[in-house]
Amino acid sequence: MELKKKNSELIKVICCLKMQILNLDSFCLKESYLIFISYLLCILILNCSYKNEVRNPTNIRNKNQIIHLVTGDRILKEIICESILNSTLGKCLENTNSEIENSYFRIREISVDAQIKNSSYNYFKNTGKSILTLTIGVFISNSAEIKFEIRNKNNEEQSLTAKELNSSGTIERWAVLPFYAGFAATNLGTFLNTYRNPEHLQRYCLYEKISDLRKILEANKDDYCDNYEEFLRNSFYKIENDFLNLIQEGR
Amino acid sequence: MTLKAKGKYIFIILLFSKTILSDSIIEKNKPSLIIYGGKYTSTDLLPILFRQRTDYRDSTLGVIGLNYPLKYKIRFIDIESEGLIGKHFGIMNHWEADGLMIARVSNLFNLPMSFAFGEGLSISSQNPLIENQKKGFSVQNGLFEKQGIESRNILNYLMVELDFRVWNYPSNPRIFMRIHHRSGVFGFYCPPDPACGSNFISYGFKISY
Numbered sequence: 181m182e183l184k185k186k187n188s189e190l191i192k193v194i195c196c197l198k199m200q201i202l203n204l205d206s207f208c209l210k211e212s213y214l215i216f217i218s219y220l221l222c223i224l225i226l227n228c229s230y231k232n233e234v235r236n237p238t239n240i241r242n243k244n245q246i247i248h249l250v251t252g253d254r255i256l257k258e259i260i261c262e263s264i265l266n267s268t269l270g271k272c273l274e275n276t277n278s279e280i281e282n283s284y285f286r287i288r289e290i291s292v293d294a295q296i297k298n299s300s301y302n303y304f305k306n307t308g309k310s311i312l313t314l315t316i317g318v319f320i321s322n323s324a325e326i327k328f329e330i331r332n333k334n335n336e337e338q339s340l341t342a343k344e345l346n347s348s349g350t351i352e353r354w355a356v357l358p359f360y361a362g363f364a365a366t367n368l369g370t371f372l373n374t375y376r377n378p379e380h381l382q383r384y385c386l387y388e389k390i391s392d393l394r395k396i397l398e399a400n401k402d403d404y405c406d407n408y409e410e411f412l413r414n415s416f417y418k419i420e421n422d423f424l425n426l427i428q429e430g431r
Numbered sequence: 432m433t434l435k436a437k438g439k440y441i442f443i444i445l446l447f448s449k450t451i452l453s454d455s456i457i458e459k460n461k462p463s464l465i466i467y468g469g470k471y472t473s474t475d476l477l478p479i480l481f482r483q484r485t486d487y488r489d490s491t492l493g494v495i496g497l498n499y500p501l502k503y504k505i506r507f508i509d510i511e512s513e514g515l516i517g518k519h520f521g522i523m524n525h526w527e528a529d530g531l532m533i534a535r536v537s538n539l540f541n542l543p544m545s546f547a548f549g550e551g552l553s554i555s556s557q558n559p560l561i562e563n564q565k566k567g568f569s570v571q572n573g574l575f576e577k578q579g580i581e582s583r584n585i586l587n588y589l590m591v592e593l594d595f596r597v598w599n600y601p602s603n604p605r606i607f608m609r610i611h612h613r614s615g616v617f618g619f620y621c622p623p624d625p626a627c628g629s630n631f632i633s634y635g636f637k638i639s640y
């Protein structure tokens with residue numbers, strides 16, 4: 181008897197969902213309120229999802245070792261130094277050459293370069309995801325592959341080891357909109373978001389001056405660098421352990 | 432006063448505001464409190480937007496809401512979320528709640544004004560009287576309706592807004608004009624022909640906190 185009751189309730193819910201998704205010819209007020217509240221909840225969750233990862237430095241580290249990180253990419257340097265500080269390897273050298281000469285600590289020189297390739301604005305992935313969410317999901321993302329070239333130089337032995345680590349990074353945002361609107365926003369958003377291709381971000385964050393027109397139509401330097409940092413963090417954290425092991429091996 | 436005439440007055444205010452409010456001390460990305468009121472017009476959204484055509488009826492709406500910037504930008508478009516609660520007066524007497532996402536273009540023409548487009552869901556506590564129409568002769572508009580209009584409690588919500596900063600103050604007080612639009616999206620939420628929905632031409636103010 182109970183099973184029958186449960187079954188009929190389930191059928192009622194499925195019918196209601198079907199009506200909402202397809203044509204909504206007859207209308208169930210209670211279920212509509214539930215759908216509306218879940219929509220508001222999704223917006224609330226979305227608000228909370230825009231948080232950057234923050235890491236606290238650990239106290240257990242090799243206090244006698246300082247790593248001199250050589251790279252032309254100031255954002256990458258910041259991320260790697262933060263990672264080293266969180267590990268037990270020591271800390272990054274932050275100041276001048278005279279400090280290297282006068283330093284009491286053991287100094288290791290590591291050179292890191294990041295090469296970004298195959299940037300994409302993931303059109304098919306985004307629209308596919310939106311269709312999977314019955315067109316209520318808005319998905320906007322950019323991704324690329326990245327190759328970290330690491331040269332590990334030991335000052336005492338003057339030996340040089342070089343290694344490469346491959347990773348991939350994504351800058352992604354999602355939102356919830358009513359049926360169809362999510363799909364339309366995904367298409368429009370993906371089309372407008374092409375300037376967030378990682379190669380483009382790296383170029384305008386690090387190397388090129390941004391014209392006034394580009395500032396209006398795309399983004400300013402800070403925005404470019406914030407997005408580039410997000411991409412670098414996303415890709416670097418995927419190989420962080422391998423990277424730290426590599427530095428440790430070369431010790 | 433027609434919508435076109437109101438628009439002219441607002442434009443004149445803007446020209447003055449350009450000189451007064453050129454240096455901004457406004458901190459962006461702060462949540463805002465929104466209050467607005469509007470009057471029902473039986474004209475469709477596109478004639479209102481492009482031809483400023485209105486046909487007001489004795490149905491008004493009072494709304495209070497919260498706007499929350501999502502601190503995310505696509506090119507020159509800021510993305511925001513908003514929640515609204517409204518009460519209808521006059522011909523209708525029910526409550527309404529709306530949840531939406533907004534795309535906003537700020538500092539239009541280097542003036543302290545912005546244009547926004549919002550899309551979301553709207554739900555009312557009862558099926559809005561004015562959004563429904565019976566078959567046959569209509570007393571409201573004096574026309575013979577071949578087919579009736581059947582509306583629903585839950586409909587798509589859409590808004591078009593133009594806001595102007597009125598004072599260069601950290602709480603960023605703004606006045607705005609908004610078209611509060613509920614619709615069935617070509618038959619998705621209600622039978623398509625004739626389409627259901629309503630438009631309220633609204634005026635209000637918002638303040639950041």
